[in-house]
Amino acid sequence: MSRSKCPPSVRVALALLLLLPLCGGCLKANLYELLVYDRDTDAFRYLQVYRNIAGESADDLDHLISLWNRREQIIVRPEISIYGSRTALLRIDAAHYRQINLNSRDAKEEPAVETSISLDAIKVRPGRFFHSKDDTLGYYQEVVVSGRVADQAISAFSKDYFRGDFVEIVDREIKRRADGGVAGSWDELRREISSHSTAAKKSDAREKADKKAAPAAEKSAGSSKSVGLPCDGTSLAMLRKAAAAGEINLVRHGSEVDLALPMSPEDCRQGKATIDLVNQGLMADFQADRGNSAPPPTAMLRARVDDGGKLVITADILMCENLAKSEYTEAMPDPALKGNYRDAIAALREHGIPIDEKLTAKEVVDEFAGKRR
Numbered sequence: 001m002s003r004s005k006c007p008p009s010v011r012v013a014l015a016l017l018l019l020l021p022l023c024g025g026c027l028k029a030n031l032y033e034l035l036v037y038d039r040d041t042d043a044f045r046y047l048q049v050y051r052n053i054a055g056e057s058a059d060d061l062d063h064l065i066s067l068w069n070r071r072e073q074i075i076v077r078p079e080i081s082i083y084g085s086r087t088a089l090l091r092i093d094a095a096h097y098r099q100i101n102l103n104s105r106d107a108k109e110e111p112a113v114e115t116s117i118s119l120d121a122i123k124v125r126p127g128r129f130f131h132s133k134d135d136t137l138g139y140y141q142e143v144v145v146s147g148r149v150a151d152q153a154i155s156a157f158s159k160d161y162f163r164g165d166f167v168e169i170v171d172r173e174i175k176r177r178a179d180g181g182v183a184g185s186w187d188e189l190r191r192e193i194s195s196h197s198t199a200a201k202k203s204d205a206r207e208k209a210d211k212k213a214a215p216a217a218e219k220s221a222g223s224s225k226s227v228g229l230p231c232d233g234t235s236l237a238m239l240r241k242a243a244a245a246g247e248i249n250l251v252r253h254g255s256e257v258d259l260a261l262p263m264s265p266e267d268c269r270q271g272k273a274t275i276d277l278v279n280q281g282l283m284a285d286f287q288a289d290r291g292n293s294a295p296p297p298t299a300m301l302r303a304r305v306d307d308g309g310k311l312v313i314t315a316d317i318l319m320c321e322n323l324a325k326s327e328y329t330e331a332m333p334d335p336a337l338k339g340n341y342r343d344a345i346a347a348l349r350e351h352g353i354p355i356d357e358k359l360t361a362k363e364v365v366d367e368f369a370g371k372r373r
Helices: 058-069 147-178 186-197 204-223 233-244 265-290 335-350 361-369
Strands: 014-019 028-038 043-054 087-093 096-101 123-131 137-146 250-253 256-262 301-305 310-316
Touching: 028 361, 043 147, 043 335, 043 361, 058 335, 123 361, 137 147, 137 335, 137 361, 147 233, 147 250, 186 265, 233 256, 265 301, 265 310
Parallel strands: none
Antiparallel strands: 014 028, 028 043, 043 137, 087 096, 123 137, 250 256, 256 310, 301 310
């Protein structure tokens, strides 16, 4: 497993440890993810490591074997898991893909989707199955996305979202105000953000007080005019014009992405203060999760007003709040699935699929992260 390594000073890593659902009729596994950006090659490298793979039926194991047979065309990706389900893109050719379910065989094959992204430029590095010391099955899969391909994806998203959904959002707000609705308050928005960032620390007494106050608050809200976005009318007009003209786009610089929003001077000032507050909350959460195990980033979100009077928001692609844990943690197998673990191993051996008897999940992660010396 000789691969180029990112030194710690260059590597910006994030990982997520989660358990796929123990649902009936699907593959189950403990998943560890790691995403790094290599500044030298301007490329993103993404790894998925599955531990303790098991299925509940022969169909589940057939699906596992089917995934193996298609492994060279399976593009795994970070995503928010809905009900524990994980998906990937099955590359059909350079311009077409089909979304597939990794947990179970799709009841109906998804239609092929055409894309402007150069799928053939995405490097898929299929991994190997490995036999753990706990007598369970593991597997890993890696993809490498060049900066050029990342820019294609970001450009496609910007075009679809800012010229479409974003314009509709602004139009609805303009109409709502024309119908008598009032602008929201930046101060109220910041108070709302602060309340969410400290929600987990509320005492039971505070939560009970909130519940008692809720009916009164709902009654008060129902009797007032609708409240919407905090920016003023000048900003709405500027945003609407720029978005419709295709002048609002996400722009990547390394692992960071900039978004420049044309707004009034006061809204730029208020917007910067709001982003600064959001960053403070993200940094506090990051340090609470990581403790003293690693130095925190200087910022997860930044905001500034450029020379043209636009609010520029900068975010690091890697510093997603839910993917901020980069330390690898072993996943303990479920004793109740002992037979299922063995069945998965037996199914692969029956089909002549190789299983590495020496490789470990930690070795895979360490090699990928460049921690081996």
